[in-house]
Amino acid sequence: MLESIKQYLSSNVTPGEAGSMFWATIYVLLITIGVSVAVLAMTWLERKILAHMQIRLGPMRVGPHGLLQPFADALKLLMKEDVIPEGGDKIVFRLAPVIVMMAAFTVFIVVPFGRTAAATDMNIGILFMLGVSSLSVLGIITGGWASNSHYPLMGALRSGAQMVSYEVAMGLAIVSAVLMTSLATGTGTLSMIGIVESQAAQHTWFVFKMFPLGLIAFAVFAIAMIAETNRAPFDLPEAESELVAGFMTEYSGFRWSLFFLAEYTAMLAVSCIAVTLWLGGWLRPFPTWLSGPAWDLAFSLVPGLTFLGLGAMCFVGTVRMPKILQLRAQTIGLAVFGAILFATGLLLFVPGVRERSQDVFWFIAKVAVFQYFYIWYRATFPRYRFDQLMKVGWKVLLPVSLGVLIVTAIVGVRQELWAALSGVTR
């Protein structure tokens, strides 16, 4: 048994390639836990960063600087009374959050956290992701319907209409990225790992390719993904001052938390798509421009340094805590947390761990940047009215993405012709 484990780990393939059910299950469990932890961290980060942008402090009481707040929230939601509206469809009411959760989590089996760090690599990876994430619309509309109240129904229909409209623009933007994958090898690929590898082969991230076409496609996707996940400035369906909470109005307790977590998971999922398609996935910055063993070493130290930096921030926070009796537990807690982060940073300097964690770290760092932007937009922008939202989706994003697609195709074909004429071999 130990032999087979060691043999798998040294073979460095995805479970899908190895055809191993056991390892696939392990990876799926790891990914589920990882995504759940990320979502929990997102709830804390959102509250803290939003608060700092609003010149206030955010949660400070529950743990040191509010670090235990997600656990407190989860506990509270679990203990709430489970209310099911009287005239609603009970089975559908129970099923709706599950559908949305499943749709949001399932897409993660093809997300490539590293060259071999994916649960599996389907050759229709991106298509799978897009299709499965669209299933969440079903969950939202059924959730609104089963609530038997017209506020949630209106909110659910608006939400559904918004998601469907922006998926069109998203799809077209994705197609123009997929078109670019064929430029190096002559055949394009829909597989997620293949897309990142073609970016590596073409020595440029697709966001910079065929400037400014890659950038525009990326921008269209970036805007559409915010509308897809019902976040500001496209969050009219769940705006508090409009229709209470949209389709989530009648949900309380654990069911509501499923919707809430599914929203964050969807945010992570579409960010993963954006990172894979345009920002080079797991590739480190400047792999060809700053190449060579010295630069490789320098970049491979970054994960460890990041964790050391986070640990140092915790230590600084510990020192600056007010020295009063009530905060003693918090100070100790923060110091312990800082020590854990510091230890993780030191662990990441060990050569074996360093190589294995490189790809995953860069992928997660890029996704984290996207999450920061999500929170930043929520703090800054007012809300679009629903008709203006639909106008932006259909009259601005769709023509732009269609135009970018056509021009990308033309430019790509021209590049291929030129390469063929000048006899460049692949």
Next chain:
Amino acid sequence: MGGAIGGDTVSLSPILRKVFLVDLVKGLGVTFRNQSENERITEQYPMERPEVYERFRGQPRLKVNPESGESLCIVCNLCALACPEQLIVVKGERNPVTRRKEPVSWTYDLSRCMFCGLCAEACSTDALELSQDYEMALYSREGMVLDHAALERGPEPVRYAR
């Protein structure tokens, strides 16, 4: 158009400004700048108490003469007459020795008080003042009717136990 748009005019033409989302980026810059720590003004009550200024109209207090310990109130009843809510009830009797009126019973109903300060303004001997204390929460409604002793002691907020 009423009033000029604040700030300097951007040099790019309106079309370029629209395409490059300049207005949105400027907004993002504002929220980013405000993240720095010296912008925050949150006071974490009750660990950090706010600074209360001298003229603050808080819990009323009856002052006593610091040397002799006797009350400065001479039961002139001006505060009771000045109060819009008529929540001060003072009864006194003349002390035959010092020829001054001394308070016998003095009640102040804090639950109806609106802290306007007219009573403290009317007081002829500067005995009644509204101090700087604001933590007046109690567990009972009866405790809000302050008597003479409570007014001289000053406020004693019921601190919640942790």
Next chain:
Amino acid sequence: MSNGDNRPDLLDLDTKQETFLDTTEMVLNMGPQHPSTHGVLRVILKLDGEKVLGTECIIGYLHRGVEKIAENRTYTMFNPYVDRMDYVAAVSNGLGYCEAVEKLLAVEAPPRAQYIRVIMTELCRIASHQVWLGTHALDIGALTPVFYAFRDREEILKIFEKYCGARLTTHAFRIGGCIYETYEGFEQDVKNFCTKFLPKLDEYEELLTTNRIWVGRTKGVGILNAEDCIALGVTGPVLRASGVEWDLRKKQPYECYKNFQFDIPTGVNGDTYDRYLVRIQEMRQAVRILQQAIESIPAGPIMAKVPKIIKPAPGEVYHSIEAPKGELGYYIVSDGSTQPYRVRVRPPSFVNLQSLDKMVRGMLVADVVAVIGTLDIVLGEVDR
């Protein structure tokens, strides 16, 4: 979004109207408890899908009988009660009342008291407009300006606390002048505030004024033209944004406003965007007045010779001032005793609220919230 031609003029909320495709109309109740009705205001909307056909406002949830209370208090005793009407801008309420009684008594506050009053009132104007800015932006979805606005308001409230002892229900002025002398450091505080505030105002404009989402939500929304304004009796920034240049500080000067130079910002279209710009400009002009006033406070007494027991001769007076929300008027009838016979308050928000119906016909539900916000109503004033 809407233009004046297509709006139905009469609306009867009980009879069914002919709607497109004869679909059933919906009656939606934005109840007294709602995150964006600025207090306990109940608005009943008659909708055709998303479009509003008409509204009905139901008020009175905050009625406290202030005018009746006035009949049982002396003039001095009633002073603290007026702060509680427009609780956001308490200082101007006090100013209006004190001036009205002074008019009844035919006394005038001494010059130093007038300068102090003007400084406090202009600070109060900025504070009130900051509340408006924050809550209006919050209704439209921008979550941050409310915190920035309240941070500035905090500085103003600190000055109020240092001066008169309370932040919200200030009771700052008395009949005949002021009772509190300026505290040590008053001029410095006000000057610091003025220097720190103008860059912040630029920052808020950077965040909102050219933002395409903000402009899209506010331009063309809730248009009220000048004739309608005058017909409905709307005053304040709402009137000025519709193009009518009417500000009581210039047209019927009171206190020492004629000593100061300031402009009256007016709008052109009378939509929500113009009201936003007018109020931002008013804040700038208020800072201008503050800077002029704080330089030239005269020395002297702060209280005129007013009898201890105020017993005006029988008569009546109506006096109005330019409160931050519009024309705040006091109509006081005296019968010769120490208590007024009748005090009638003309609150600006109450009269401005009438224009809600005219402004939202033909708009979408999301715009109703924006329009309520732009009217800047305070229910304490509307209901008294």
